[in-house]
Amino acid sequence: MLSTMQDAPLSISQLLRHGSSVHGEQEVITWTGEESKRVSYAEVGRRCAKLAHALRGLGVTGDQRVGTFMWNNSEHLEAYLAIPSMGAVLHTLNIRLFPEQLVHVVNHAEDHVIIVDPTLIPLLGPRLPEFTTVKHIIVTGSDTSALQAPAGITVHSYEQLIAGESDVFEWPELDERTAAAMCYTSGTTGDPKGVVYSHRSIWLHSMQVCMTDGMALSQGDIALAIVPQFHAMSWGLPYAAFMIGASLLMPDRFLQPAPIADMIEAIKPTFAAAVPTIWQGLLLHLEDHKADISSLRSVVVGGSAVPPSVMHAFEERYGIPVLHAWGMTETSPLGSVAQCPAGVTGDEAWAYRYTQGRFPAGVEARLKDDDGNLVPHDGESVGELQVRGPWIAGGYYGVDSADKFDDGWLLTGDVGHITKDGFLTLTDRSKDIIKSGGEWISSVDLENSVMGHPDVLEAAVIGIPDEKWDERPLVAVVLRDGSSTTVQELQDFLAGKVAKWQLPENWARIQEVPKTSVGKFDKKRLRGQYQDGDLTVDRL
Numbered sequence: 001m002l003s004t005m006q007d008a009p010l011s012i013s014q015l016l017r018h019g020s021s022v023h024g025e026q027e028v029i030t031w032t033g034e035e036s037k038r039v040s041y042a043e044v045g046r047r048c049a050k051l052a053h054a055l056r057g058l059g060v061t062g063d064q065r066v067g068t069f070m071w072n073n074s075e076h077l078e079a080y081l082a083i084p085s086m087g088a089v090l091h092t093l094n095i096r097l098f099p100e101q102l103v104h105v106v107n108h109a110e111d112h113v114i115i116v117d118p119t120l121i122p123l124l125g126p127r128l129p130e131f132t133t134v135k136h137i138i139v140t141g142s143d144t145s146a147l148q149a150p151a152g153i154t155v156h157s158y159e160q161l162i163a164g165e166s167d168v169f170e171w172p173e174l175d176e177r178t179a180a181a182m183c184y185t186s187g188t189t190g191d192p193k194g195v196v197y198s199h200r201s202i203w204l205h206s207m208q209v210c211m212t213d214g215m216a217l218s219q220g221d222i223a224l225a226i227v228p229q230f231h232a233m234s235w236g237l238p239y240a241a242f243m244i245g246a247s248l249l250m251p252d253r254f255l256q257p258a259p260i261a262d263m264i265e266a267i268k269p270t271f272a273a274a275v276p277t278i279w280q281g282l283l284l285h286l287e288d289h290k291a292d293i294s295s296l297r298s299v300v301v302g303g304s305a306v307p308p309s310v311m312h313a314f315e316e317r318y319g320i321p322v323l324h325a326w327g328m329t330e331t332s333p334l335g336s337v338a339q340c341p342a343g344v345t346g347d348e349a350w351a352y353r354y355t356q357g358r359f360p361a362g363v364e365a366r367l368k369d370d371d372g373n374l375v376p377h378d379g380e381s382v383g384e385l386q387v388r389g390p391w392i393a394g395g396y397y398g399v400d401s402a403d404k405f406d407d408g409w410l411l412t413g414d415v416g417h418i419t420k421d422g423f424l425t426l427t428d429r430s431k432d433i434i435k436s437g438g439e440w441i442s443s444v445d446l447e448n449s450v451m452g453h454p455d456v457l458e459a460a461v462i463g464i465p466d467e468k469w470d471e472r473p474l475v476a477v478v479l480r481d482g483s484s485t486t487v488q489e490l491q492d493f494l495a496g497k498v499a500k501w502q503l504p505e506n507w508a509r510i511q512e513v514p515k516t517s518v519g520k521f522d523k524k525r526l527r528g529q530y531q532d533g534d535l536t537v538d539r540l
């Protein structure tokens with residue numbers, strides 16, 4: 001028997017209509033350096049219609065891809081909403097990809113148009129001759145003089161292009177399973193792979209972002225979206241904000257600690273989301289520069305494990321709770337969120353909050369060991385995490401990806417354990433685990449413990465070959481300027497915090513941990529530096 005309910009498709013155009021009417025007074029606020037530019041959601045709705053007409057005028061039909069090479073700003077929000085709503089596919093391009101990877105993803109997705117911010121022209125411009133399908137470049141603002149395009153590509157200014165267009169667009173009714181947006185993974189091995197989100201997956205994911213036990217984004221919040229729109233859809237915040245009526249504060253290119261502190265003080269966001277390195281930088285900055293960040297009621301951190309020391313610093317110095325979350329480009333990205341169970345307090349609450357979080361109903365999880373056996377969810381047994389659900393990727397665009405799935409479950413490459421009540425603790429990426437004398441050492445645990453030392457700014461741990469134990473941990477550590485702490489003192493600091501046999505004897509002092517295109521520790525490069533003899537290792 002079929003239901004008697006209406007079969008209304010879940011679509012981005014519905015989010016656009018809802019946000020720009022019911023929540024028309026909310027705003028997207030883009031930081032411009034010392035000031036900000038405000039556009040109401042009602043105006044965003046009108047400008048989306050104009051953009052859709054303009055893109056049709058450039059020949060964008062069907063499910064053609066429109067790329068964006070942009071910071072987080074109001075025009076990028078318009079692209080997020082208008083492109084999928086007109087039936088085309090938004091393709092967010094990671095501005096930090098290596099040039100050859102950028103060329104690969106543009107050509108692989110067959111982008112027809114790319115919208116670019118003027119400040120990013122120096123990165124995009126030199127690559128234009130290598131793009132095989134791009135016909136138009138739209139430069140945000142009014143000035144296109146910085147871009148000389150090769151034959152076959154026409155350059156337009158965003159504002160001139162949309163100026164004469166109607167602010168009403170007849171958004172087509174679309175099958176909710178059709179492609180809305182795509183984002184290529186920022187994998188450090190091989191070519192990036194394309195994840196294609198549907199209207200339906202984005203809708204359901206947005207609801208989870210807003211749920212009280214999700215990220216709890218709420219009507220009236222001002223959400224500072226530091227996590228880039230070019231990486232994992234800014235954790236779904238642009239769509240969730242339009243769904244729930246939260247304003248957005250977009251940092252554009254001002255991602256250093258000083259402007260972040262300035263914009264928080266000036267605009268008073270209530271909610272913010274970014275990877276741990278951003279928050280570590282802000283904490284350090286605030287030690288010497290006073291700024292009022294008390295408007296924040298919640299700071300969501302994910303993308304890599306947040307050190308407990310960072311969570312405590314925010315809570316104890318500034319009274320701001322840090323909410324730890326786990327996800328991947330392939331999981332839209334929200335996979336789990338560490339909301340503490342009701343009634344739990346004190347140290348027990350902290351123990352829950354350190355974890356990568358609890359799976360919501362839309363994300364089913366299981367663990368498998370190296371032999372492919374299911375691992376019990378007992379909070380101790382470790383295995384590779386596999387997930388499935390309505391906003392989890394079931395394949396990659398245009399490539400054979402069978403080896404990334406097990407009977408329909410996505411292989412995450414993350415390793416950890418899960419409690420009976422569904423809390424995930426990641427101990428490592430499968431390729432980063434250190435296998436010492438037949439036992440596993442979690443590089444993440446060691447990093448978190450070392451980063452608990454007050455003189456340590458960053459610490460990354462990799463396994464290095466060892467004749468006796470196969471592998472032993474090497475800690476690459478960045479100390480505060482002027483610190484005289486020795487590696488022996490750091491090792492003594494770890495005693496009692498980690499098992500004795502895990503105490504690392506190999507240490508290297510470095511200036512900075514190499515980072516990936518999205519600001520995560522790049523352990524592949526660190527291993528390369530070790531192999532090339534570029535690290536000076538102290539052996540205790």
Ligand code: AMP
Nearest residue numbers: 232302303304305325326327328329356
């Ligand atoms: P990406 O697709 O670039 O967002 O990367 C996804 C990967 O980031 C995951 O598979 C994890 O390895 C890592 N990651 C994301 N969130 C966390 C977290 N909270 N703790 C540890 N690792 C994380």
